Amino acid sequence: MKLAVVIALLANATLAEARLHQDGYDTPTETHVELVVGLWHDDKLTPDHGWNHYTFVAPTSGYVAVQMRAPRDHATLWSYLRVIDGDHNWAAVANRVTNLSEVVVAVERGHHYDIIATSQRNATLEPGERQITDGPYTIGVVPIALP
C-alpha cells in the first residue's frame, strides 16, 4: 500500500497534558471505543466534537501502524493522529491527496495506548479561532512486520 505518510513528531506530553493544551480548542470526546488490530472504526468530527479519543491494548509485542483516513480532498478534514504512551506521544498528519495519516509504533503486549483523532485544522487553530471541521473518517490499527 502506498501511504502518503506524513510527518512523525515526537513530543513530551501525557494525555492529560494534551487535553490541557488542547482545551483552548476542544476537549477530546471519549468514544469508549477500544480499537482492535485489523478492524476499522468509522467516526466523524464536527465543530462541537473536533477531537476523538480511543484506546488500544496491544495483543502482542511488535509494530503496529495506527491509521486514520478521511475522504480525499475533504474541505475541512485533514487527518491528524496522535498516539500517546505515558510520557511519549507521536503525531502524524496526512498529505492532502490521500488524506491517510499513519503513526508506526513499537508496542508491548498488554500495554495501553491512547489515540486521538482530529483534523490538522483543529490542531493548528489560533487562539479564539473556531473549529469548522465537519466530516467522516475511519481509524484502525494495522499490524506490520518490520525487518
Added chain:
Amino acid sequence: MMTMMTRAHVTFVVLAACASPAAHDDAPAPPRLVAIEPDDVAILYPPSGASIAVDELVPHAIYVRAFGAEGSLQLGGTPAPPRLDELVLVAIRIDPEREQLRLVFQPRTDRDDAVHAFFTLEHGGARELAEQIAALRGGVTLGPLAPHPLLVQPTGAFSTALATLVRRYANPAKLSRVTVITSSGLGTAWNFFGVDVGADGAATPVAIPTLPTAVHLEAFFAGFVDGELTGEPAFTPESTTLDPRDDLRLLANHDRLARATAADRKRAAAAAARIEDPAVHTSDTIDCASCHVAHLVQAHGPTNVHMFGYDHGRPSIQPRTIREVDASVLALNTR
C-alpha cells in the same frame, strides 16, 4: 455490476410430489405436479423488497439479545448491525439439504450491510415450500436467476401468496441463526458475524470455521486504493486452521500477488475455485470472508460481498450461489 453466470440447466425435469394440504384458510391452494426451477428455491425481490415488516420474522427481542441495544458498536468499534426497521426482505433461499429457509435482508439506506435469518424447517418442509412456490407460478417458466419477474409488481397475486408462505414458514420460533455483514473503513472493509439462536431464544456467537475459537467476528479489508485490492492484512483475524489448499488470501492483495511465484498464484486460484464449489465447502468448513470474496478476488472488479441480494442497488448473484441453487433444484427434482 450484475454478476450473472451461465448456470447449468437441469434438463431432466421430473415430477415433484404433491405438497401436504395447506394448513391455513388464507394459504394458497395445494400445488399441482410441477418441476422445481431455480427461481422456486432462490427468489430475489426487486430492490424495494417484500411488503413484510421484518420484525414479524425476526423478533426484536432476539435481535437485541444477539447484538445489543440499537446502535451498539461491535468488536473494535465496528458498526452496529442495521436496525430491523430499516431492513427490507430482498431474497429467499430454500436449502433442502439442510431443511432450511434463509431470508436475506438489506437496509433501505445506502449502508452496504446485510442480515441473514435462518429458519429450521420440518422434515420435508423445504420440498413442501419449494413446491408451493412453484405452483404459484402457474406453469410459467422463468429465465435465469434474476429479480423474480412475478414480483416486479409487488401487489400482484404471486407477491401476496408468497408473503403468506414466508410468514408461515419463517416461524420466529424456528429461527436458528442470524448473521450480519456490516461495512466500515469508509466503505473499504466488511465485517462478518452472527449468532446461533437456541430454542429458548438465547443467542450464542457463531463459531467461524478456521478462526481462533475465541474470535467471533471476521473482517475483510479491500484497501484504500479504488478498484484495487491492497488491504493489509486483508483478512482479520488470521486463520489458524486453514488448509493451505483453501488459502486464497494471496489473491486479496494485488501487491503481494504481483510478487508471488507462479506456483503460489496457481495454488491461491485453486483455493478460490474450491471455496466457490458447494460440493467442497459449506459455511461449516470455510470462514465467512473467504467465501464472500472468492469471486471478487478472481474477478478484479469493484468489491461486492453479496452472494444473493443487491450491491448498491444492483442485483448481485454470485457463481457459488448459482451452483448451490442448481444443486438444490437437482436434489428436489430427483429425490
